[in-house]
Amino acid sequence: MTIKLKIALYNTLLVSIIVCLVLAFMMSNSNIVINATTKNQLQFIVHENAEEIEWERGKIELDDVNFYENHITTLIYSYDGYLIEGFIPNIDAFVVPLSHGVVNEISIDGVSYFIYDYFVSHSRYDGVYVRGIVSVVEIFDSFETLFLITMYSLPIFIILAGLGSYFISKKLMKPLEKIIMTAQDISNGNELDRRIDLGSGNDEMHYLATTFDIMFEKLEKSFVLEKQFSTDVSHELRTPTAVILAECEFNLKDTSLDEKIDALKSIQYQAQKMQQLINALLNLIRLDNGIQKMHFEEIDLTELIAIVCEEHEMLLSENQKLIFEDNETIICKVDYAMFVRVLSNLIDNGFKYGKDDSFVKISLKKIEEDKILITIEDNGIGISEEHLDNIFNRFYQVDSSRTSKKNSMGLGLCMVKQIVKLHNGSITVTSKENVGTTFSIVL
Ligand code: ADP
Numbered sequence: 108m109t110i111k112l113k114i115a116l117y118n119t120l121l122v123s124i125i126v127c128l129v130l131a132f133m134m135s136n137s138n139i140v141i142n143a144t145t146k147n148q149l150q151f152i153v154h155e156n157a158e159e160i161e162w163e164r165g166k167i168e169l170d171d172v173n174f175y176e177n178h179i180t181t182l183i184y185s186y187d188g189y190l191i192e193g194f195i196p197n198i199d200a201f202v203v204p205l206s207h208g209v210v211n212e213i214s215i216d217g218v219s220y221f222i223y224d225y226f227v228s229h230s231r232y233d234g235v236y237v238r239g240i241v242s243v244v245e246i247f248d249s250f251e252t253l254f255l256i257t258m259y260s261l262p263i264f265i266i267l268a269g270l271g272s273y274f275i276s277k278k279l280m281k282p283l284e285k286i287i288m289t290a291q292d293i294s295n296g297n298e299l300d301r302r303i304d305l306g307s308g309n310d311e312m313h314y315l316a317t318t319f320d321i322m323f324e325k326l327e328k329s330f331v332l333e334k335q336f337s338t339d340v341s342h343e344l345r346t347p348t349a350v351i352l353a354e355c356e357f358n359l360k361d362t363s364l365d366e367k368i369d370a371l372k373s374i375q376y377q378a379q380k381m382q383q384l385i386n387a388l389l390n391l392i393r394l395d396n397g398i399q400k401m402h403f404e405e406i407d408l409t410e411l412i413a414i415v416c417e418e419h420e421m422l423l424s425e426n427q428k429l430i431f432e433d434n435e436t437i438i439c440k441v442d443y444a445m446f447v448r449v450l451s452n453l454i455d456n457g458f459k460y461g462k463d464d465s466f467v468k469i470s471l472k473k474i475e476e477d478k479i480l481i482t483i484e485d486n487g488i489g490i491s492e493e494h495l496d497n498i499f500n501r502f503y504q505v506d507s508s509r510t511s512k513k514n515s516m517g518l519g520l521c522m523v524k525q526i527v528k529l530h531n532g533s534i535t536v537t538s539k540e541n542v543g544t545t546f547s548i549v550l
Pocket of ligand 1: 456485489490498517519
C-alpha cells in the first residue's frame with residue numbers, strides 16, 4: 108500500500124473516531140447542557156420582556172412584549188396573581204405560585220417544564236409578574252433532530268475527509284516521487300548529471316532534495332575523478348611497459364653485447380620511472396585515505412627551510428639561485444618529513460620550470476597572531492590563467508610535451524596540497540606567463 112493511501116486511510120479513521128467521540132460526548136452530556144442552556148435562555152427572554160413593559164397613565168402597555176420566542180411562552184400576571192395577558196394550553200395545570208427570581212421545574216402528564224417568574228415593580232402603580240414557561244421536551248426534540256441529521260450525514264463527511272486526505276497527501280508526496288525517479292534514473296542508467304532540482308522552498312522535501320542533489324554532485328565528481336585517475340594511471344604505465352617489452356623482444360634475438368647493455372639501461376630507466384610513479388601513487392593514496400600517520404611537533408620553520416635550501420643548493424648549476432632570507436624564529440606545529448616534501452617539491456618545480464637564469468626565492472613571515480605565510484617565488488616560464496585551477500589535480504600537466512623531458516608525472520602539487528590540508532593550511536598560486544610563479548602557503 109502506498110504512503111499516500113496509508114495517510115488517507117489513517118486520516119479518515121482518525122476523523123471518524125473523533126466525530127464519533129464528539130457525538131457520544133454530546134449524547135451523554137446533552138441532559139446537563141440542554142437543561143443549563145434552556146434555563147439561561149428562559150431567564151434571558153423573561154428579563155428582556157420585563158424591560159419592554161410600560162405604564163401609560165396608570166394603564167399597562169404590553170405591545171412590545173414577545174409572548175412566544177424560541178419555544179418560550181410568556182404570561183403577564185398582576186401582582187396578586189391574576190392573568191393579564193398571554194396564553195398556553197392547559198394553563199390551569201401550571202399551579203406553581205408566583206415567586207420572583209426562581210426557576211421551578213414541574214412535570215405535567217410526563218412532560219417537564221421550566222417556569223421562571225420575574226416581578227416588575229413601578230413607583231406609582233401596582234407591579235406585575237412576567238412568567239416564562241418552556242417545555243424541555245421541545246428543546247430535546249430539536250436537539251435530537253439535529254443529532255439525527257448529523258448522524259445521517261456522517262458517512263458523507265467521512266468520505267469527504269478520506270478524499271481530501273488522499274488529494275492532500277498526493278500533492279505532498281509529489282516531490283518525493285520526483286526524488287525517487289531521479290535516484291532510479293541515476294542508478295539504472297548512467298545519467299550521473301541528473302538532478303532533482305525541486306526549486307526554491309523551505310520545507311523538509313526541499314531540504315531532502317537539495318541534500319540529494321549535493322550528494323549526486325559529489326558522487327558525479329568523484330566518479331569522474333576515479334575514471335580519470337584509472338585512465339591516467341594506465342596511460343602513464345603503458346609507455347614504460349611498452350618500451351620494456353619492445354626492448355626485451357628485440358634483444359632476445361641475436362644482438363650485440365653493446366646493444367644488450369643499451370637495452371638493459373633503457374629497461375632500467377623505464378622501471379625506475381614506473382617505480383617513481385608507483386611510489387608517488389602510494390604516497391598519495393596513503394594521504395588520501397588517512398593511512399599516512401602524521402607526527403606533528405613544534406618545529407622552528409626558519410631552521411627547517413634553511414636546511415632544505417642547503418640540500419638543494421648543492422644540486423644547483425651556476426646560473427640557478429636559491430634565496431632565503433631568514434630573520435625571526437617562527438615555531439610551528441608541523442610534520443617534519445612531510446613539510447620537507449612540500450618545500451622540496453615546490454623548489455624543484457621552481458627550477459624545473461625555470462628559465463636560463465633562474466631563481467627561487469622563499470620567504471617566511473607571521474601575518475597574524477596564529478597565522479604564518481610561506482611564499483615560494485620563481486622567475487620561470489609561468490602558468491597561463493586557464494591552467495591555474497587545475498595544476499593541483501592528479502596527473503595534471505600544463506604541457507606534457509614541455510614537461511616530459513623534465514621527469515614529470517603531474518603528481519607533485521596534488522601531494523603538496525594534500526599535505527598542506529593535513530596541516531589545516533591552504534595553498535594558493537599566482538602566476539604570469541614568462542614572468543614567474545608564486546605559491547603561497549598559509550598555516
Ligand atoms: P610535475 O611537475 O611532476 O609535472 P606537478 O604536480 O608538480 O607535477 O605540477 C603540475 C604542473 O604544473 C606541471 O606539469 C607544470 O606544468 C606546472 N607547474 C608546477 N610548478 C610550476 C612552476 N613553478 N612554474 C611553472 N609551471 C609549474
